[in-house]
Amino acid sequence: MPHESILLNTERLHARMSKLRLDAIVATSPENVTYMSGFWALPQWIRRGPQAYVVWTARGDGEPEIITSTATLDLIADQDIWIERVRRYGTFHVDESAETGTDPVCRRQMELQAQPDHGDALTALVTSLRDAGLTRARIGIDEIGLMPDQLTELRQRLPDAALLPAADVFRDVRAVKTEEEIARLARVAEITERSIDAALAVARVGASELDLARAFHTQTVQEDALPVLGCIGFGERSALMNVQPSRRTLEQGDVIRFDVGGRYRHYRADIARIAIFGEPTREIRQKHRALLAGVERACELIRPGKRVADIYAAAVETVRREGIPHYRRNHVGHGIGLDGYDAPALTQTSEERLEAGMVLCVETPYYEAGRWGLQVEDMIVVRADGAERLTATSGDLMLVTP
């Protein structure tokens, strides 16, 4: 079956599994299930509790398998999924009709529905591992998607297996993106920038944060992305790091801070821009320029092999030297992908090094409570020859005429 896209970095997964001597690895969280298989399991994405898994065996040790509820088999049939084997659990009633066979999606759904029902999610997982001969194996379990009692029960039902927490293995594998992932991230970055433009297009005296948020999210959904992060704050509210849009209306001289990003085909954006409604003060210009210089310095240094901690140090030092001597910050960025905070985190204490194919948000936020918050955040890809920006606009101050 040809696939338009593979999200999974198969080489990196197998390298990590081999290093940890894992016979299999099991994805349980929505991000990792989608990542491993292409399967977006709606109930798992919009609620906590519904379970879908991917069991991936070591190279040469058999086929990977998706485990999901019967109520989601239509999504398996309709999506571009690169895993053939599916194990279902639970009852869901869909009637066959004379016309079922003529539509390939419905036909595939009914084929899957005709397979045995494995009862419940955990039973299906246990039988999958048993059928693969893995009852005495070393198995990495993405622990984040399971409910606590499920992990306990899994240990009881597979007493001879070594079940190792593997959420961090998935984070590590996902840190280096495939080209399909980068294409989606580039698209959602563009959508987010256009959504900022759409929000600023309604900026006028008396317009509220909510007015700008509506315009922002409208552009996002018009481009087939979904709203996720929508921090838009004016004036003193721009200093609230997680500011949620309110009825506060625009006044001359206000800072407008955006820390925003939607989700497009499951991939996240996270971009920050500062607009000024009117004329910026000299202090705002200077401090913003310092923050932008910090991001630019970080981007200059980005290349494969570079220590993350060095990027952190250079960004913070630059901001301090260029205009905010007391600048302090836990991190100056993070990976982004299916999750808004993928690996690596750009911190002072990290021992990681950059690798080609990482996609990073590089950011230098600065908050003065009661006055304003300023922030530059860009999305970039680590390429062999340096940082490739996914954002089309620079992080310069955006001036809006009242």
Add this chain to the structure above:
Amino acid sequence: MPHESILLNTERLHARMSKLRLDAIVATSPENVTYMSGFWALPQWIRRGPQAYVVWTARGDGEPEIITSTATLDLIADQDIWIERVRRYGTFHVDESAETGTDPVCRRQMELQAQPDHGDALTALVTSLRDAGLTRARIGIDEIGLMPDQLTELRQRLPDAALLPAADVFRDVRAVKTEEEIARLARVAEITERSIDAALAVARVGASELDLARAFHTQTVQEDALPVLGCIGFGERSALMNVQPSRRTLEQGDVIRFDVGGRYRHYRADIARIAIFGEPTREIRQKHRALLAGVERACELIRPGKRVADIYAAAVETVRREGIPHYRRNHVGHGIGLDGYDAPALTQTSEERLEAGMVLCVETPYYEAGRWGLQVEDMIVVRADGAERLTATSGDLMLVTP
């Protein structure tokens, strides 16, 4: 401090805690933290991993407390929260300025920031329980928001406490809504219905499922709600129970199935309607009428004290009698609130009874693979004198002229 709204059903919570002899109960999942306190902790809502808690002690046993990361204190300060005590953990840099004191939100944020840092989420929770004298207590823990290793660690660090899983206690408490919750659910139901109308307004030959989805979500965000559930399918794709909008374009006679609902101030909608693009066949009319009759029969029977299993039986029998003799269904509805599937579930085997203040989605979906899916789903409140509809439109077939 006056509060515009309390989501929590305090009486019901204390009754359940008393019945289970709980000295305290701890919310850990985003829904339950918001429910108990009014606090919407952004990182916890958009990602898995970030932790915020509410510790609620038995009546007369001290004040409840919110536990959250320092990086979210602005949200505490800016939101309408009915818990005064906050325990923070972790580092986040916000600078004070001469103007901090003039803005009440920033002032509150900096007051909270000036409190001690309790290190990490679990340490903050353990010290909170210790400070409340609960190290040997019976404590209900909402297990769904914790990572598996966190529950294990909590047991190790509180070896003399009885830690009981309590996610089901929260589900049970949340089943009976307060008036503020009902008001939000009514609003999101209205928004969802208007979004269906907006989608149908762009229905024409050649319009795609994606075109209708864009119009749907645009209306939703224009009314300050966020997209969550957006199943919109045409023709044979309407038979896919979780259908995600595609490029499939409208043709004469197509069924258009909506199973949709956004989130407004954290509260969900879930409504289904069927439109016909052109003239419905006699079979579609008849089967749809049977499904609608099932919902209407269920709604007629709804009142406090009624057995859920009886509602199920009456709805299924009605659908069978009125036109789909082979009709089968796991449930004919479910509660709705902060979660899309609140308690109770309207199943054959439930031993629950309805109570005044429950908000239910009553639904009778029917899928014929390869042909179409038909569905009626309404949102109602259980009142002393019966079902009060939150939907303005009937579930009748909506006829769209090509």
